[in-house]
Amino acid sequence: MLTGMHIAVIGGDARQLEVIRKLIELDAKLSLVGFDQLDHGFTGASKEQIDEVDFSTVSAIILPVPGTNLEGQVDTIFSNEKIILTEELVKQTPAHCTIYSGITNSYLDHLVTSTGRKLVQLFERDDVAIYNAIPTVEGTIMMVIQHTDITIHHSKVAVLGLGRVGMSVARTFAALGANVRVGARKSEHIARIFEMGLAPFSLKDLSSHVSDVDVVINTIPHMIVTSDVISKMPAHTLIIDLASKPGGTDFRYAEKRGIKALLAPGLPGIVAPKTAGQIVANVLAQLLKEGMDGRGEK
Known part of the structure; x- marks a missing residue:
């Protein structure tokens, strides 16, 4: 008490x-x-x-x-x-x-x-972040459904970062039938992605892994989805940035290219x-x- x-x-x-x-x-x-x-x-x-x-x-x-x-x-x-x-x-x-x-x-x-x-x-804290990953993932699913005209099943999804949120996002989208590739920097994260049955790639090669992607979900709070990366994406790609403000996406260039990019920090407080x-x-x-x-x- x-x-x-x-x-x-x-x-x-x-x-x-x-x-x-x-x-x-x-x-x-x-x-x-x-x-x-x-x-x-x-x-x-x-x-x-x-x-x-x-x-x-x-x-x-x-x-x-x-x-x-x-x-x-x-x-x-x-x-x-x-x-x-x-x-x-x-x-x-x-x-x-x-x-x-x-x-x-x-x-x-x-x-x-x-x-x-x-x-x-x-x-x-790990406990808060892991618990919060649950409503974050649900909110991300909601946004993908709202802002695309395809099913998650069989879509090509790139998740950037294998932190506490990234891991939950990648696992859930894979469970829904998406073809999930995950970008990470650390070799142990690359190994974990492989162990999870997903397709790993190094973030330094990000621009070469987005040419056919339907959805990009960023969890890294640094500029990672740059204009160079966005220029390699198909016009229909949806970017959802879950990182804290200002996110890790060049939103100005995404808008210029006509690619929908949404900054969505604090999803737990919005959806649940x-x-x-x-x-x-x-x-x-x-x-x-x-x-x-x-x-x-x-």
Whole structure:
């Protein structure tokens, strides 16, 4: 249980509602910032403006999956309030206060360094990333069906990257009958692709492996689908970029060539916000309990 633990949940989308439900269930004291337009209330949680929160008693700050932007602003779909997490506010928290975010950026990195607080990136954890791969794959299937006029079965699909998402995407599309080729850099990934019964290729040879491809699914957060690569694709090719913004695709050149290229980060929160929220909530609950136990709190 998290009885008496003061937690500030700041901004977010529908996923955060599952986090709030879980924390209430664990008897935490919640300050909800950026939820003033939420239709229903939560017993045991109070909706507050950010300047109304007593940060001197806050043991944890929970940010949305994207964290903040580069100016410190936190997005929310439940309020028109402009919410900025400042160094001044964070310095008011107890020294043990931990900030939880899906990912980080230069602003958040500087914030925790300057205030001496700890930042936990939930999406850097293997368990969160693997669980999230499930709704990501389902969302990718949905997008391919929506934006092509062929079946996935017997289509030619190139998956770029064999990380936690790439592996799940490649395996699922193969199970649906697609002819899947997977590009990777590491020799051990090439070996794993072969072991999975798929067609491996080295990413340095990417441009020579897309001349007949129907769908390209990128999971690598670096510029990989360049203009040179896109120039070798058939005009009907669909590119789906699952990497975090700005993705790894030259979208300008894709548009110039008339090739449909879609940036689709955060698919779990779009196609299955309840499940995606429960994934985050369960891991957060575990981490918060461990933090409380570590400080000897009851």
